[in-house]
Amino acid sequence: MTAIYKHILGGKQGAIGLAILAALIFLVLPLSLDIFRLNLVGKYLTYAFAAVSLVLLWGYGGILSLGQGVFFGLGGYCMAMFLKLEASSPENTAIQSTPGIPDFMDWNQLTQLPWFWQPFDSFGFTLFAILAVPALLAYIIGVAMFKRRVGGVYFSIITQAIAAIITILIVGQQGLTGGINGITDLKTLHGWDIRADSAKLFLYYLNGALLIGVILLSRFILSSKLGRLMLAMRDKEDRVRFSGYDVSNFKIFMFCVAAMISAVGGAMFTLQVGFMSPSFVGIVPSIEMVIFAAVGGRMSLIGAVYGALIVNFGKTFFSESFPELWLFLMGGLFIAVVMFFPNGLAGLYEKYGNQALAKLKGMLRKPAPPAEPVNEVAATPAREAA
Amino acid sequence: MSSETDFTLAVEDLTVSFDGFKAVDGLNLYVDRNELRVVIGPNGAGKTTVLDLICGKTKATTGSIKFKNHELTTLSEHEIVRAGVGRKFQTPSIYENLSVYENLEISYPAKRGVWGCLAFKRTAEIDQRVREIATEIFLQDSLDMEAGLLSHGQKQWLEIGMLLIQDPELLMLDEPVAGMSVKEREQTAELLNRIAKGRSVIVIEHDMEFVKNIAHKVTVLHQGKILAEGSMDKVQNDPKVIEVYLGH
Numbered sequence: 001m002t003a004i005y006k007h008i009l010g011g012k013q014g015a016i017g018l019a020i021l022a023a024l025i026f027l028v029l030p031l032s033l034d035i036f037r038l039n040l041v042g043k044y045l046t047y048a049f050a051a052v053s054l055v056l057l058w059g060y061g062g063i064l065s066l067g068q069g070v071f072f073g074l075g076g077y078c079m080a081m082f083l084k085l086e087a088s089s090p091e092n093t094a095i096q097s098t099p100g101i102p103d104f105m106d107w108n109q110l111t112q113l114p115w116f117w118q119p120f121d122s123f124g125f126t127l128f129a130i131l132a133v134p135a136l137l138a139y140i141i142g143v144a145m146f147k148r149r150v151g152g153v154y155f156s157i158i159t160q161a162i163a164a165i166i167t168i169l170i171v172g173q174q175g176l177t178g179g180i181n182g183i184t185d186l187k188t189l190h191g192w193d194i195r196a197d198s199a200k201l202f203l204y205y206l207n208g209a210l211l212i213g214v215i216l217l218s219r220f221i222l223s224s225k226l227g228r229l230m231l232a233m234r235d236k237e238d239r240v241r242f243s244g245y246d247v248s249n250f251k252i253f254m255f256c257v258a259a260m261i262s263a264v265g266g267a268m269f270t271l272q273v274g275f276m277s278p279s280f281v282g283i284v285p286s287i288e289m290v291i292f293a294a295v296g297g298r299m300s301l302i303g304a305v306y307g308a309l310i311v312n313f314g315k316t317f318f319s320e321s322f323p324e325l326w327l328f329l330m331g332g333l334f335i336a337v338v339m340f341f342p343n344g345l346a347g348l349y350e351k352y353g354n355q356a357l358a359k360l361k362g363m364l365r366k367p368a369p370p371a372e373p374v375n376e377v378a379a380t381p382a383r384e385a386a
Numbered sequence: 387m388s389s390e391t392d393f394t395l396a397v398e399d400l401t402v403s404f405d406g407f408k409a410v411d412g413l414n415l416y417v418d419r420n421e422l423r424v425v426i427g428p429n430g431a432g433k434t435t436v437l438d439l440i441c442g443k444t445k446a447t448t449g450s451i452k453f454k455n456h457e458l459t460t461l462s463e464h465e466i467v468r469a470g471v472g473r474k475f476q477t478p479s480i481y482e483n484l485s486v487y488e489n490l491e492i493s494y495p496a497k498r499g500v501w502g503c504l505a506f507k508r509t510a511e512i513d514q515r516v517r518e519i520a521t522e523i524f525l526q527d528s529l530d531m532e533a534g535l536l537s538h539g540q541k542q543w544l545e546i547g548m549l550l551i552q553d554p555e556l557l558m559l560d561e562p563v564a565g566m567s568v569k570e571r572e573q574t575a576e577l578l579n580r581i582a583k584g585r586s587v588i589v590i591e592h593d594m595e596f597v598k599n600i601a602h603k604v605t606v607l608h609q610g611k612i613l614a615e616g617s618m619d620k621v622q623n624d625p626k627v628i629e630v631y632l633g634h
Contacts, residue, residue: 225497225506228488232481239479242441243493243548244467253500 010219017302018215025208035197042204042272044312045211047072049265051292051304052211053258056218058290059298060227061254062234063151067159068262068289070166071134073281075263077170077177078133080276081117082126083186083194084178103185108175117176123190130267131260138259142252149248151237160283167282182277186270194271207268214261215301221257222301230254262289291330294337297346306345391455394419394586395440395556400449402439409435411610413449417556422582424589424597427607428630433590434476436607437558440588441473442466453556464498472554476561476590478541482534486525486544489533490516493548515551522580523547524573539570543577550581557581558588563596575599 009015029041050068058064090099096106101113119125141162145155170177178184186194193199221227233240233247241247270276279285288311296307311330319326341348397415401408410432417423425433438444440451442463451458458466481489494515497506520526523543528536533544542562549557562578563571571593578587578600591597597604597618604621606613614624621627 221504224504225492226500226503228484228492229503231483232492235481235483236479238443238475239481239545239548240492241463242443242467242473242475244464244495244552245498246462246464249500250503 009216010223014219018212021215021302021305022208022212025211026205030201030204035200038204039200039272040316041309042200042207043269044309045207045305046265046269046272047289047292047312048211048305048308049214049268050262050289051296051308052214052218052301053261054290054293055296055298055301055304056221056261057254057258058293059300060222060230060234061251062230063251063255064156064290065159065255065258066156066283066286066290067163068258069281069283069286070159070163071138071259071262072266072269072285072289073166073170073276073278074134074137075130075266076270076276076280077183077266078120078126078129078263079267079270080183080186081120082123083189083270084183085113085117085121086189087185087187102178102183104178104181104183105175110175114176130263134259134263135256138256139252142248142255146248146251146255160286163281163283163286167278170278170281178277180278182275182279184275184277186274189271195274200272203268203272207272210264210268211305214264215305218261218301226250226253288330291334291337293344294334295344297344297349299343300346303344303346303349310345391416391452393417393452394421394454395588396450396452396455397436397440398450398452400436400439400451401447402435402444403447408610410439413610413612415605415612417586417588419555419586420583422578422587422589422600422602423605424591424601424603425605425607426591426597427613430609431607432610433607434560435610437473437560437588437590440466440556440558441471467552467554468495468498470553470555471558472549472552472556473558474542474545474549474560474562476564478538478545480533480536480541480544480548482532484533485530486520486533486536487516487529489544490519490547490551493551495552519547519551522550523577539566539574542566543574546577546581554585556586556588560590561592562589563591563593571596572599 009018025045030038033041050072053071054065054068084102088100088102093099093101093103093106096103098106098111101110102117105113120129141159145151145158150158171180173179188194194203222230229240229245229250233250237247266276266280269280292308292311293304294307295311296305297303311333314333315326315330318329337344343350393416395415395417397413400410400413400415402410413432413436415436425436427433435444439446440453440458442458442461442465446459449459453466453469453471456469458469458471461469481492484492491508491512494512496512497503517526517529520529523546525536525540525543525547528540533541536544542565546559546562559578563574566574575596578589581587582600589597589600601618603616604618605615606621606624606627608630613630614621614627
């Protein structure tokens, strides 16, 4: 029991940080927002999966992937393919020249469901594919790169190129993928209307639970010897290699885990937003994911969630009011993070938040304890927490 | 070529050429069990390159490296380590963000696969071994300290300890006393003499006092070739050696 407490929850600090996050996701936000806004937060939280995966991969492993959007997108597309097939039953598509296939295929003169779409009839297979397809791609990329000792900037550039390639592939193969519009008009899952308010609420909670689950899983990995080895590899890769470890295997493993975590986010995105398109796959979303992790703190799993939430709130707010300014603001934010607070919000919290809290405690020793400050970025000290 | 030998390490006709420049040129080197060999030579003589070749960091152009009659040139780095060859780098190469304990624990030779690392549990046996090694390298009181906070000399010891915990049969140390105080040097000499028992040790060193203290046999390298080999006295009095190296 104590081992679980210490390793997975991350001791007292980690458990408190997680409890505050859970309270925010499961109580504060649902109670204070209408279903439209809550659905929006749900969408932001799907990006948090990618941000968490980058904490593992980049923060701890020192491997900067500029292609997490690819895995996010693959997870999302797998889910979208299943939902699209269900939405394209022969009855629903009776007016098409070939009923029973997705509408965009019909528009592109396809008369038969392509082979790789067929297994997505099965929900069980779809769930499997959401994890397996991104993991397989990550494995292939990982073996090709890490076994040849490609690392650092070169790895980042190649992942970025892959993000571009996959986007072009999806856009170009309109008849097979829905092209630039993506896969739209998703309605039901086994007859359950995912557009209803009750479904949105359920999916929001499911998303939150999965996110907490992913954070716990990540903490388990980081608290194992593998986590210490990741840090060791980031510092002195050669020393690890000359201690008898096959470094590339560990990198491949972490890259696959990060891909699967991002893919879960992508699948939940499709379910909550109701479509998937190449605009969530390419270079720009991939870099945005890195920014979420950087702003939240690349050494803090919980910080990454706050990073995703805050940057996306900012994006929504600013792009509603000053659409043309947002990109500059985000660029500026990234530069500011890199230059002035490299450990992100979690680092700031560690530096100033703990002092402030201690002061607050001293001042308020006698009266009742202060209400939990919601905007407190409850990022735990990275090392102990994770 | 494939002669059976009793040596722990038998390097034969080893050559490596970088764009035509032969950093190591037709080298033959034999190291016995229980032997502590020191390799000296002026800068650029190829000393570090020889260690790089043995541990697999650099691939040989031609020649063979046999460790207990097993060819090493075809193995990858981690396989060479697992075969029983440990190597310390010139600048202390330790994990600064981990504690001394964790540094040693990671180096403990068990569960070196991905799944093994996930399932790894700190056993009493490992704990005991870590503490044993820490005592040997004079760091028993700093186990919980972050390794980055150690003094330069202590970092050197820690890296030696990280090798010792793997119990290698061949230990290669690249300038183990660089940056150490006089007292630390003495302690290190004593440590090396102690750990040389039951294994073979190759040390690269510049400090002649220190070499005298530890060496069983000295090999002098010059321009990738062996210039002289033998006891410290013999080597020091060799006119060729005096000319290229000691006389400078």
